[in-house]
Amino acid sequence: MLITNDANYELLPLGDSAVIIRLGDGIDEATHRKVGALTAYLEEHPFAGMIECVPAFASAAIHYDPVAVKKSRVFSESIHATIYETVCSRLQLILSAAELSGADTDRRTIEIPVCYGGEFGPDLSFVAAHNGLSEEEVVAIHTSASYLVYMLGFAPGFPYLGGMSERIAAPRRQSPRTVIPQGSVGIAGGQTGVYPVATPGGWQLIGRTPLELFSPREAVPSLLRSGDSVRFKPITKEQYNLYLEGAL
Structure with missing residues (x-):
């Protein structure tokens, strides 16, 4: 375990051309803000x-070009036995200089x-029944929250x-669908x-957005x-079609 002035962190190899910087073990906003601060600092420096x-x-995950790193080595780095050691050394210097206190930064809010x-949310009735709620209550709870984008993946x-809210939590489907329509929530x-994008998946589908999230x-x-704030806005089927036509 390596230590900085702000927090504990751990450097781990990821294959032969990447390093993982682990800043915590849980899923929480404070740790995520540190991840965001580190990402922003590395993008600028x-x-x-x-x-x-x-x-x-x-x-x-910090991805690097081993050849480029080797060519850029300075004299003090010549003692390193591997490129990985050189990258870790550089990251330690960056981590000692970066401000990772987790302070809040301006966050974009995206309405979806x-x-x-x-037809857009075939599992809404299941989620409602599973939690002893009506479908309208599930929608109201789902649209009342502000969501933090922790990461993009899968x-x-x-x-x-x-x-x-845990009030609308539901288990994955026992049998995943072979195709989930693009925009499904x-x-x-x-x-x-x-x-x-359209892909196989096992999440319980409660609705669909006409917005294109990936182009x-x-x-x-x-x-x-990562770091955005998301809010969901309920719309009718007619409004959905108007969004697709570019009328809204």
């Missing part, structure tokens, strides 16, 4: 040979319109959201998320990013 920083719940139930642009355990044609393909 990358070391020679760094490719990208990928944030997760309580850690970040959702048509709940019916599928391109898929947001893992924190902040859902689901619940699995105590989490909710949105399928940006590979764009310079920034994902609508959401």
